[in-house]
Amino acid sequence: MEKMTNSGKLGSFKAIISRGNLPIPALLSLLIVSAFTATRSPEFLTFDNFVQISDQASVTIILVCGLTFVILMGSIDLSVQGVMASASMATALLVGNDRNQNNWGYWSIPAGMVVGALIGLIAGLAVTRLRIPSFLVTMATWNIGLGLAYVLFGNTSQPSVKDKGMLALGLETFLGFSKATWIALVVVLFCMWLQTRTKFGRYAYVIGGSEEIAKLSGINVKSFRALSLVLSGALSGLAGSVIVAKSGIGAVQAGEGQLFLGIAAVVIGGTLLSGGRGGILHSVVGVYIMITISVAMILLDVSDFYQQIVQGSVVLLVVSSTAWRQRRPLRTVV
Amino acid sequence: MGIRVKVEDVSMSFGVVHALKGVSIEINDGEVVGLVGENGAGKSTLLKVLSGTNQPDSGHFILNGKKEKFASVADATRAGISMVYQEQSLLPNISVAENILLGIEGEAIKLGTYSPRKVRKVAAEYLRRVNLDVDPRTRTEDLSFGTRQMIEVAKALAVAEFSGKPPVVLLDEPTSVLERKEIKVLFDVVRSIKKETSVVFISHRLEEVLEISDRVYVMRDGEVVSEVKPNQVSVDELFALMVGRDLTQSYFREELTNVPESSNRLEVKNLSGDGFKDVSFEMKKGEIVSFLGLQDSGRENLARVIFGALPGKSGKILLDGERYKVKNTTHAVKCGIGYIPSERKTDGVVLAMSVAENLTMSHPDEVTTLRLFNKGKMNRVVLSWIDRLGIKTPGGDTPIRSLSGGNQQKVVLAKWLMDENLRLLILDTPTRGLDVGAKTEIYAILRDLAAKGISILFLADALEEGIFMSHRVFTMKDGKISAEFPSAPGARPERTDVVERML
Numbered sequence: 001m002e003k004m005t006n007s008g009k010l011g012s013f014k015a016i017i018s019r020g021n022l023p024i025p026a027l028l029s030l031l032i033v034s035a036f037t038a039t040r041s042p043e044f045l046t047f048d049n050f051v052q053i054s055d056q057a058s059v060t061i062i063l064v065c066g067l068t069f070v071i072l073m074g075s076i077d078l079s080v081q082g083v084m085a086s087a088s089m090a091t092a093l094l095v096g097n098d099r100n101q102n103n104w105g106y107w108s109i110p111a112g113m114v115v116g117a118l119i120g121l122i123a124g125l126a127v128t129r130l131r132i133p134s135f136l137v138t139m140a141t142w143n144i145g146l147g148l149a150y151v152l153f154g155n156t157s158q159p160s161v162k163d164k165g166m167l168a169l170g171l172e173t174f175l176g177f178s179k180a181t182w183i184a185l186v187v188v189l190f191c192m193w194l195q196t197r198t199k200f201g202r203y204a205y206v207i208g209g210s211e212e213i214a215k216l217s218g219i220n221v222k223s224f225r226a227l228s229l230v231l232s233g234a235l236s237g238l239a240g241s242v243i244v245a246k247s248g249i250g251a252v253q254a255g256e257g258q259l260f261l262g263i264a265a266v267v268i269g270g271t272l273l274s275g276g277r278g279g280i281l282h283s284v285v286g287v288y289i290m291i292t293i294s295v296a297m298i299l300l301d302v303s304d305f306y307q308q309i310v311q312g313s314v315v316l317l318v319v320s321s322t323a324w325r326q327r328r329p330l331r332t333v334v
Numbered sequence: 335m336g337i338r339v340k341v342e343d344v345s346m347s348f349g350v351v352h353a354l355k356g357v358s359i360e361i362n363d364g365e366v367v368g369l370v371g372e373n374g375a376g377k378s379t380l381l382k383v384l385s386g387t388n389q390p391d392s393g394h395f396i397l398n399g400k401k402e403k404f405a406s407v408a409d410a411t412r413a414g415i416s417m418v419y420q421e422q423s424l425l426p427n428i429s430v431a432e433n434i435l436l437g438i439e440g441e442a443i444k445l446g447t448y449s450p451r452k453v454r455k456v457a458a459e460y461l462r463r464v465n466l467d468v469d470p471r472t473r474t475e476d477l478s479f480g481t482r483q484m485i486e487v488a489k490a491l492a493v494a495e496f497s498g499k500p501p502v503v504l505l506d507e508p509t510s511v512l513e514r515k516e517i518k519v520l521f522d523v524v525r526s527i528k529k530e531t532s533v534v535f536i537s538h539r540l541e542e543v544l545e546i547s548d549r550v551y552v553m554r555d556g557e558v559v560s561e562v563k564p565n566q567v568s569v570d571e572l573f574a575l576m577v578g579r580d581l582t583q584s585y586f587r588e589e590l591t592n593v594p595e596s597s598n599r600l601e602v603k604n605l606s607g608d609g610f611k612d613v614s615f616e617m618k619k620g621e622i623v624s625f626l627g628l629q630d631s632g633r634e635n636l637a638r639v640i641f642g643a644l645p646g647k648s649g650k651i652l653l654d655g656e657r658y659k660v661k662n663t664t665h666a667v668k669c670g671i672g673y674i675p676s677e678r679k680t681d682g683v684v685l686a687m688s689v690a691e692n693l694t695m696s697h698p699d700e701v702t703t704l705r706l707f708n709k710g711k712m713n714r715v716v717l718s719w720i721d722r723l724g725i726k727t728p729g730g731d732t733p734i735r736s737l738s739g740g741n742q743q744k745v746v747l748a749k750w751l752m753d754e755n756l757r758l759l760i761l762d763t764p765t766r767g768l769d770v771g772a773k774t775e776i777y778a779i780l781r782d783l784a785a786k787g788i789s790i791l792f793l794a795d796a797l798e799e800g801i802f803m804s805h806r807v808f809t810m811k812d813g814k815i816s817a818e819f820p821s822a823p824g825a826r827p828e829r830t831d832v833v834e835r836m837l
Contacts, residue, residue, distance in 0.1 A: 196450070198448055199446045200446065202432060202448050205425070206425055209425035210425055213436075216407055217438075
C-alpha cells in the first residue's frame with residue numbers, strides 16, 4: 001500500500017512556530033519594544049524595572065486570563081470594569097475597614113470573586129438562553145456592576161482597609177516580586193492548565209473555530225460559553241480585590257482603563273476576536289507589551305496624553321496587520 | 335453476508351422540489367455501494383437522510399431487523415453511521431488528534447480533565463488505519479487538502495466505531511478535490527476498511543464508481559432508477575442510465591436559439607488568478623458560452639475574477655473592444671456585467687427582504703428620484719418585471735423566502751436585467767436545485783437575453799445543460815481550458831468527448 005507522507009512532522013523549529021501554540025509574533029514585538037527602550041534608557045534593563053512592570057501588569061493579567069476564554073469562543077466580555085468596581089466595593093466592605101464591623105480577612109477576596117462570578121453568570125445566561133449577543137449583554141452587566149458599586153458606596157466616604165494582612169498583601173514582596181505578581185502567576189498557571197488539559201479549555205478552541213461543528217459533535221456549546229463568562233467574571237472580581245489590597249481602598253473607579261488594556265492585550269497577543277485562535281500565554285505577552293509601552297514612555301519622558309495616543313495606535317496597527325491576511329474582497333464560496 | 339442498513343420508501347421534499355421519491359436501497363456488510371446520478375438527482379440528499387442531517391417526510395430505515403428513524407446526526411452516529419462531508423468538517427485551528435476524536439473522546443476525558451496523551455494514542459491508531467503518516471499533534475490547517483480528506487475518513491471511522499455497532503461510512507464526493515495519487519490511496523483505504531465497514535460512495539467520475547463499488551445504484555430526479563453490478567456495465571451505459579431523461583428540444587427551448595453577432599463582446603487574454611492560469615477566450619455579442627469542469631477546475635474562480643469578486647493575478651480583459659480593468663464588483667456592475675452566484679440562498683438573495691427590495695438592490699437608480707427612494711416608481715418597476723419574467727408571487731412586498739426556488743432565481747435574474755446597459759451576464763449554476771419546469775423557464779429567459787445581444791457566460795450545473803444551452807462549450811481542467819466545442823441544434827458535441835476533456 002502506498003503511504004501518504006506529509007510535511008506535518010513536528011519537533012522542528014518551524015513546526016513549533018506554525019502550530020501557533022506560542023505567541024511568537026507577540027514575543028517579537030515585546031522584544032522590539034524592549035530593545036528600543038533599552039537603547040534610550042539604560043535603567044529599563046534592570047531587575048527592579050522588571051519587578052515594577054510585572055507588578056503593574058498583575059491586575060490586567062488576572063483579568064485577561066478569563067477574558068481570553070470568552071474571546072476564544074468568539075464572544076466578548078465588556079463588563080470587566082463594572083465587575084471590578086462592585087468586587088472592589090464588596091471586598092473593601094467585608095474586610096476589616098473603617099465603614100463597618102466586618103472582618104472577613106482574606107475571605108473577602110473569594111467573596112469579591114463570587115460577586116464577579118454572579119455577574120458573569122447573569123451575562124452567561126442572557127447570552128446562551130436569551131440569545132442576546134455578548135457585546136450587548138456585557139455592556140449591560142458592566143453598568144449593573146457599576147451601579148451595584150455605587151449602591152454599596154452609598155453616600156458616605158470611600159471605605160479604607162484596616163485589615164493588616166490585606167494591606168500587607170498589597171505592599172509586601174515575596175522572592176523579590178510583589179504578592180500581586182505571584183497571585184497573577186498562579187492564575188496564569190491555573191488557566192494554562194484549563195486551556196490545555198480540560199474539556200472546557202479544548203472546547204473553547206472548537207467552539208470558536210466553528211460553533212456548528214461543535215454542535216454537530218454533540219458539544220454542549222451553551223454551557224461552555226456561559227462558563228467562560230462566569231470565569232471571566234470571577235477573575236475580574238479577583239482583579240478588583242487585588243486592587244483593594246494594593247490601594248487600600250474600595251473604589252467605584254477600581255477598574256478604570258482596564259477594559260481597553262485587557263482587550264488590547266488579548267488582541268495584540270494574537271487571540272482573534274472572531275475566536276478559535278490564541279491563548280493565555282498570548283494574552284499575558286500582550287499585557288506585557290501594553291505595560292512596557294507605558295513604562296517606556298515614562299522613562300522617555302513622554303507626556304501622559306501622548307501615551308494614550310501611542311497605545312491606541314499600537315492596537316490599531318496590530319489589529320489591522322493581523323486582520324490583513326483574513327481580509328477577502330468578497331465573501332464567496334462555502 | 336447480512337443486510338446492514340435497509341432504506342425503505344424514503345421520500346423528502348424541499349418546498350415544491352421532490353428531492354427523494356420513494357427511495358429504497360440496501361447496504362450489506364462489508365460492501366462498497368456506489369451512488370451515481372446527475373446534480374439534483376438526490377444522491378447527496380439520500381446521504382444526508384442516512385446521516386441524520388435531514389429528516390425524510392416519509393419512510394424509514396431497518397437496522398438489525400428493527401425499524402428506525404433518525405431525528406439527528408447523533409441518532410445516526412449512535413447507530414454506527416457517519417458521514418464524510420463534501421465541505422470539510424475539520425476544524426483548522428486544533429490538532430489532528432483532537433479533530434478525529436471531537437465529541438467522542440471517551441476514556442480520554444475524565445471528570446472534565448483531558449488527557450492529550452490518550453487522545454493522541456487513539457487518534458494515531460485511526461491514522462494508521464487510513465494509512466496516514468502524520469503526527470497526531472499537527473495543527474490541521476498545516477496539512478494539504480488531500481491529507482485532510484483522509485483525516486475526515488479516519489474521523490468518520492472513529493465516529494462510526496464509537497457507537498459499538500458495525501460501522502457504516504458515507505463518502506459524499508470524496509474524490510472531487512483529490513489528485514490521482516491521493517484517490518489511489520483513498521481507494522486502498524476503502525478496500526482495507528471494508529472488511530468491517532460498509533461504505534457508501536458518491537462520485538461524479540463514473541469510472542471511479544465502477545472501480546471501487548461492489549454494487550451501484552443509479553438515481554435520477556429523486557428516484558432510484560436502476561441497480562447494477564460494476565462488471566456488467568460500461569461507463570457509457572452507466573451514463574445513459576443516469577441521464578435517461580428524454581432530451582427533447584422543448585426542454586432546452588432550442589427553438590429560441592439565436593445567431594450571435596459577429597463582433598466580440600468579451601476578450602479574455604492570458605488571464606490568471608487563484609486556481610486558474612493563462613486562460614484566453616472570446617465571446618461574441620449575444621453568444622451563450624458554457625464552461626464545464628469539475629469542482630477544482632477553476633471555472634468558478636475564472637467567473638469571479640471577471641466579475642471582480644476575486645482579484646486576478648495577470649492578464650487582460652477587453653469588453654466591447656475596450657480595456658476593462660476589473661477593480662471590484664461595483665465597477666463590474668457599472669461596466670454592464672451581471673453575476674448570479676451559485677449559492678442562491680446565501681449569496682443570491684437576501685432571504686429576509688421582500689421581492690421588491692431584492693429586485694431593485696443592484697440598480698437603485700431605477701427606483702429613485704434625485705437619489706431619493708421613490709415608492710411609486712419602485713412599484714411600477716417591480717410589477718413590470720414580475721409580469722415580464724412571469725414571477726409567481728402575490729406581490730412585490732412578499733418576503734422572498736416564501737417563493738419557490740425557481741421564482742427566487744427569476745428575481746435574481748431580474749435584478750440584473752433591470753440594467754439597460756447589461757452586456758455580459760455571468761451565471762454560476764443558475765438552475766441548481768430547481769425542478770424541471772423552473773429550469774425550462776430559466777432556459778427560455780437566457781435564450782431570450784442572448785437574442786437581445788447580451789452575452790452569457792454559463793457555468794452549467796449538468797453536462798447536458800452546458801452542451802444544449804450554449805453556442806460554444808469550453809471544458810476546463812486543472813485551471814486551464816482543455817477543449818473548445820462548437821454547439822448548435824442538431825450538431826451538439828458528444829457527451830463522452832466533453833467528459834473526456836474534463837477528467
